[in-house]
Amino acid sequence: MTFGLRLAPQHRVYAGFAIYSFGMGNIFPRLPDIKHAMGIEDGTLGLSLIGTPIGTLTALTLAAPILERVGFRRALLGLVPLLSIAYAIAVHAPGPLALFLMLIPVGLMIGSVEIILNVEADRTEFLLKRRIMNRAHSFWSIGFFGAGLFGAALAHLGISPQLHLAIVVPMVTIGIALFLGGYETAPSRFAGNDETAPRLARPTLPILVLVAVTLSAMLMEGASIDWSAIYMRTVFDAGPFVAGFTVALFAFSQASTRFFADSFVDRHSPTGVARVLLATMAAGVLLVFFSPAPLVSMLGFALLGIGSSAIFPLAISAAAQRTDRSAAINVAALSQISFVAFLLGPPLLGFVSDYWGIRSAFGIGIPFIILSLLTAGSLGRTAASPVAPAAGEALARAHEA
Numbered sequence: 056m057t058f059g060l061r062l063a064p065q066h067r068v069y070a071g072f073a074i075y076s077f078g079m080g081n082i083f084p085r086l087p088d089i090k091h092a093m094g095i096e097d098g099t100l101g102l103s104l105i106g107t108p109i110g111t112l113t114a115l116t117l118a119a120p121i122l123e124r125v126g127f128r129r130a131l132l133g134l135v136p137l138l139s140i141a142y143a144i145a146v147h148a149p150g151p152l153a154l155f156l157m158l159i160p161v162g163l164m165i166g167s168v169e170i171i172l173n174v175e176a177d178r179t180e181f182l183l184k185r186r187i188m189n190r191a192h193s194f195w196s197i198g199f200f201g202a203g204l205f206g207a208a209l210a211h212l213g214i215s216p217q218l219h220l221a222i223v224v225p226m227v228t229i230g231i232a233l234f235l236g237g238y239e240t241a242p243s244r245f246a247g248n249d250e251t252a253p254r255l256a257r258p259t260l261p262i263l264v265l266v267a268v269t270l271s272a273m274l275m276e277g278a279s280i281d282w283s284a285i286y287m288r289t290v291f292d293a294g295p296f297v298a299g300f301t302v303a304l305f306a307f308s309q310a311s312t313r314f315f316a317d318s319f320v321d322r323h324s325p326t327g328v329a330r331v332l333l334a335t336m337a338a339g340v341l342l343v344f345f346s347p348a349p350l351v352s353m354l355g356f357a358l359l360g361i362g363s364s365a366i367f368p369l370a371i372s373a374a375a376q377r378t379d380r381s382a383a384i385n386v387a388a389l390s391q392i393s394f395v396a397f398l399l400g401p402p403l404l405g406f407v408s409d410y411w412g413i414r415s416a417f418g419i420g421i422p423f424i425i426l427s428l429l430t431a432g433s434l435g436r437t438a439a440s441p442v443a444p445a446a447g448e449a450l451a452r453a454h455e456a
Contacts (some may be wrong), residue, residue, distance in 0.1 A: 093151060137164060207297075268366065309364045
């Protein structure tokens with residue numbers, strides 16, 4: 056049974072990314088309030104947040120066959136509202152250990168939704184014979200931008216994180232019903248092809264080089280999401296609205312770049328685009344690290360959003376184009392290692408903040424950006440065709456073994 060608005064396949068994909076990220080993004084502007092209520096330091100908060108990546112990595116490794124049996128439509132319509140409910144429950148945690156445990160099921164749902172939406176974006180891209188992957192991820196950033204603004208506004212009004220996250224639940228549920236009620240899964244790229252990849256794909260040397268390209272973007276994106284609000288509150292004693300707006304600003308700049316990234320990659324080389332983005336990210340890190348004023352830091356976070364926007368999709372395309380092994384195996388090997396950096400790195404930066412200050416948690420990105428610049432040539436001089444075996448489908452097939 057279908058219900059809700061009638062939309063084109065790509066518009067349903069865009070809506071799915073936006074609603075999902077709005078549901079998961081509302082907690083981040085409230086992390087300073089959660090930290091204050093628990094009376095803990097950055098390192099302890101970071102350890103608590105590791106519950107999410109543990110669940111996410113577990114789902115990315117094990118969930119694909121289960122999701123196929125349940126059905127992508129049924130799973131997506133149920134998991135996104137359940138994700139917002141799980142977050143609303145998690146913010147009632149009385150202490151860091153309870154928060155850690157409550158975030159594990161959150162991570163399981165995030166990993167499962169990531170598989171569904173990325174596969175659907177990839178299949179829809181193949182169906183339409185044109186690129187939509189970066190644009191789909193721009194809508195993830197748009198949803199996160201909305202979450203940052205909404206969270207900043209409610210924090211400014213003095214509404215507790217518990218009530219705030221409870222309000223998000225019906226918003227997400229209504230959004231899913233309206234925009235995804237008519238969702239039907241797109242046909243697979245690989246119909247009739249039984250090739251699968253191992254659950255843990257061994258990286259080759261060229262894949263490790265591509266991992267090096269992505270490390271800085273994955274680390275700085277996660278750090279900006281997790282720590283930008285706390286940075287603004289700690290360094291400048293900014294109010295809750297300014298802290299939350301900084302999260303939204305990062306997401307907005309990332310969304311804007313991702314929205315137009317596909318056309319830039321088509322006109323210029325992936326290597327050239329990546330180097331411009333990495334230089335922009337380096338400028339953002341330096342501004343955040345040396346910033347004398349809140350507005351300078353906000354500009355730095357905007358540059359971090361631009362710089363981190365399209366590095367990982369470019370690396371995924373480069374991995375899928377390699378001919379030494381199947382696209383599924385190469386994409387799986389790259390994704391597994393890069394996602395570890397994205398998910399585990401930012402929470403562990405809490406310990407860097409405890410010992411050297413929260414500015415250093417961002418300054419540590421400079422050597423990773425230098426590494427990415429040195430290895431960016433591995434992205435190639437031409438972009439992958441949207442009809443080639445690419446990111447989402449290959450990633451899902453890599454976890455079906």
